Amino acid sequence: MWSDRVITALDAPDWAQAREMLDRLPEENRRVKVGKQLFTRSGPRVVEELRDRGREVFLDLKYHDIPNTVAGALRAAADIGAWMVNVHASGGPRMLEAAREALEGSEARPWLIGVTVLTSMDARELRAVGVEGDPENQVLRLARLAREAGLDGVVASPMEVPMLREELGPDFLLVTPGVRPAGAGADDQRRAATPGRTVADGADYLVVGRPLTRAEDPARAWSSLIAEMDAAAGGT
Numbered sequence: 001m002w003s004d005r006v007i008t009a010l011d012a013p014d015w016a017q018a019r020e021m022l023d024r025l026p027e028e029n030r031r032v033k034v035g036k037q038l039f040t041r042s043g044p045r046v047v048e049e050l051r052d053r054g055r056e057v058f059l060d061l062k063y064h065d066i067p068n069t070v071a072g073a074l075r076a077a078a079d080i081g082a083w084m085v086n087v088h089a090s091g092g093p094r095m096l097e098a099a100r101e102a103l104e105g106s107e108a109r110p111w112l113i114g115v116t117v118l119t120s121m122d123a124r125e126l127r128a129v130g131v132e133g134d135p136e137n138q139v140l141r142l143a144r145l146a147r148e149a150g151l152d153g154v155v156a157s158p159m160e161v162p163m164l165r166e167e168l169g170p171d172f173l174l175v176t177p178g179v180r181p182a183g184a185g186a187d188d189q190r191r192a193a194t195p196g197r198t199v200a201d202g203a204d205y206l207v208v209g210r211p212l213t214r215a216e217d218p219a220r221a222w223s224s225l226i227a228e229m230d231a232a233a234g235g236t
């Protein structure tokens with residue numbers, strides 16, 4: 001079902017506003033993302049409230065710390081019922097392995113996803129932090145690290161999906177923010193593409209925020225997003 005492959009980013013200042021966002025979207029939008037702003041303000045109860053409303057929660061806190069600290073944070077994320085969690089793959093192999101081990105044996109193990117190169121970064125910005133070359137090379141390097149450490153998949157931009165599918169095979173989850181319907185503004189995203197192309201290229205999950213949550217009519221924006229995904233897949 002296409003609706004299960006969209007994760008709506010509830011980037012709201014607090015739970016009251018996140019709930020309003022949710023109420024303007026159709027019930028079939030089952031997968032949602034809770035990020036740093038909402039979690040910092042309103043805390044773990046947001047995850048509980050969303051679960052009570054039948055939603056699965058991608059807890060997007062992008063952990064990036066020493067192995068022991070990340071492992072503890074992930075155990076806490078599993079305890080509060082996250083469906084998917086993420087860590088920065090640039091935390092390195094030991095941190096990634098500690099992350100995977102931390103979730104082993106948890107009652108309902110969340111999907112563990114490595115963030116590669118933020119979709120807001122282009123080659124110039126990568127250079128500024130000391131990484132030469134195309135974002136694509138760095139994405140591949142970090143995705144390989146994530147896979148070697150036993151993570152379930154990566155976050156990358158739609159631009160890298162064909163390359164990652166080819167290099168890492170069909171079973172590694174590709175989660176892609178930076179999705180923009182044709183004609184929509186890119187906002188702060190730098191490596192963006194349309195939902196149709198992203199699906200046709202083989203992404204598993206599309207993370208979509210502002211194009212849905214800031215739309216004048218979010219329910220209509222949702223329907224046209226799903227229709228575009230459907231059409232693109234039919235065309236492959």
Ligand SMILES: O=C(O)c1cc(=O)[nH]c(=O)n1[C@@H]1O[C@H](COP(=O)(O)O)[C@@H](O)[C@H]1O
Binds near residue numbers: 009035155177
């Ligand atoms: O991990 C993420 O979800 C993430 C990684 C990344 O590289 N880029 C990225 O945009 N995101 C998140 O995906 C969402 C994209 O939102 P929109 O740009 O509004 O569609 C935001 O909540 C970001 O925090």
